[in-house]
Amino acid sequence: xxxxxxxxxxxxxxxxxxxxxxxxxxxxxxxxxxxxxxxxxxxxxxxxxxxxxxxxxxxxxxxxxxxxxxxxxxxxxxxxxxxxxxxxxxxxxxxxxxxxxxxxxxxxxxxxxxxxxxxxxxxxxxxxxxxxxxxxxxxxxxxxxxxxxxxxxxxxxxxxxxxxxxxxxxxxxxxxxxxxxxxxxxxxxxxxxxxxxxxxxxxxxxxxxxxxxxxxxxxxxxxxxxxxxxxxxxxxxxxxxxxxxxxxxxxxxxxx
Ligand code: NAI
Numbered sequence: 001x002x003x004x005x006x007x008x009x010x011x012x013x014x015x016x017x018x019x020x021x022x023x024x025x026x027x028x029x030x031x032x033x034x035x036x037x038x039x040x041x042x043x044x045x046x047x048x049x050x051x052x053x054x055x056x057x058x059x060x061x062x063x064x065x066x067x068x069x070x071x072x073x074x075x076x077x078x079x080x081x082x083x084x085x086x087x088x089x090x091x092x093x094x095x096x097x098x099x100x101x102x103x104x105x106x107x108x109x110x111x112x113x114x115x116x117x118x119x120x121x122x123x124x125x126x127x128x129x130x131x132x133x134x135x136x137x138x139x140x141x142x143x144x145x146x147x148x149x150x151x152x153x154x155x156x157x158x159x160x161x162x163x164x165x166x167x168x169x170x171x172x173x174x175x176x177x178x179x180x181x182x183x184x185x186x187x188x189x190x191x192x193x194x195x196x197x198x199x200x201x202x203x204x205x206x207x208x209x210x211x212x213x214x215x216x217x218x219x220x221x222x223x224x225x226x227x228x229x230x231x232x233x234x235x236x237x238x239x240x241x242x243x244x245x246x247x248x249x250x251x252x253x254x255x256x
Contacts, residue, residue, distance in 0.1 A: 009235050010236070011036050011038060011235050012038070014039070015038070015081070015090070016040045016089065016090035017125075017129065019093055020096065021042025021053065021063075022053045022063070023044075025223050026042065026092070026094040027042075027053055030053065031056070031057055032224070038234075039062065040062065041062045041064055043077065044066075045068075050064075050065065051063065068095055071116070074121065075124075078125065078129055087136060088139065089133075089138065089140065090141075090142070090234045091140075092141075092230055093141070093144060095117065097117050098156060102154075106157055111161075115158060126173065130173075140182070140238075142184075142187060142233050142234060143185070143186040144189065146159070146189065147188060148163045148164070149188065150188060183238070185242060187226060187229050188247045188248070188249065188253065189221065190215065191211045191221065192220060192221040192223055211252070215251060216255050217251055221248065
C-alpha cells in the first residue's frame with residue numbers, strides 16, 4: 001500500500017524497530033512508518049500503552065514488551081524480530097528517560113539509571129541489530145539525541161551526558177558501518193510537545209520562557225515533525241547521508 005506519506009524510493013515492506021514506540025515521539029515515528037507501509041515493531045515496557053498504540057496504528061504495528069534497562073533481555077527480543085520478519089532494515093533508538101535535579105542531589109544510582117536506558121541500552125540494541133544488518137549488507141539506524149547535547153542545560157547532568165555520548169556513538173558507528181552498507185544518523189529534537197517536556201517545562205516557567213526566547217520559529221514542535229525527519233533518514237531519499245546529527249528544532253540550536 002503506497003500512501004501520500006511515502007518518500008521517494010521503496011520503503012514499503014521494510015521492517016523497522018522503534019524503541020519507546022508506545023508514546024510521544026516514538027509513537028509519532030511509528031505512525032509515519034506504518035503509514036508508509038513499513039512493518040513497525042514498537043518496543044516498550046507498558047503493555048497498555050503498547051496495545052493502545054497498536055489499536056491506533058493498525059496491522060503494520062507489532063508491539064513487543066521489553067524493559068530495555070534489563071540489558072540481558074535485549075538479544076532475545078532482537079532475535080524474535082529477526083525470526084518473525086526475516087530482516088531488520090531500520091532501527092530507531094528512541095526510548096529515553098530524563099531526570100531533573102541539581103547536581104549535588106544526583107545519586108550514583110540516579111546517574112546510572114539514566115545512562116543505562118539512554119546510552120547502554122542504545123548500544124546493546126544497536127549491536128544486536130547490526131549483526132543482522134551486516135548479513136543483509138544494508139540498514140539505517142537513527143538515534144534520538146537532544147538539544148542537551150548541543151549546548152549546556154542545567155539540572156539534567158546525566159541526561160546531557162547520555163545524549164552527548166549518543167552523538168559520539170552515532171559518528172563512530174557511521175564510520176565503522178558505512179563500508180558495510182549501514183547508515184547511522186541522529187535526530188536532535190528541539191522542544192517538542194510530549195509528556196516528558198510537559199513535566200520538565202510546566203514545573204519551571206523560567207526555563208519555558210528561555211526555550212521560547214531562543215527558538216526563532218517561536219513555538220514548540222510537534223511529535224510528527226520528528227516522525228517526518230525519521231522517515232526521511234530511514235528512506236532512500238537519504239541514501240548518501242550518514243553520521244549527521246540533524247536538529248529538528250525550529251532553530252533553537254542556533255537561536256540567539
Ligand atoms: P516519552 O516519555 O513520551 O517517551 C519515551 C518512551 O520510552 C516511552 O514510551 C517509555 O515507555 C519508553 N521507555 C523509557 N524507558 C524504557 C525502557 N527502559 N524500556 C523500554 N521503553 C522505555 O518521551 P518523548 O518526549 O517522546 O521522548 C522520546 C525520545 O526523544 C527520548 O529519547 C528523549 O530523550 C528524546 N527527546 C525528547 C524531546 C522532547 O522535547 N520531547 C527533546 C529532545 C529529545
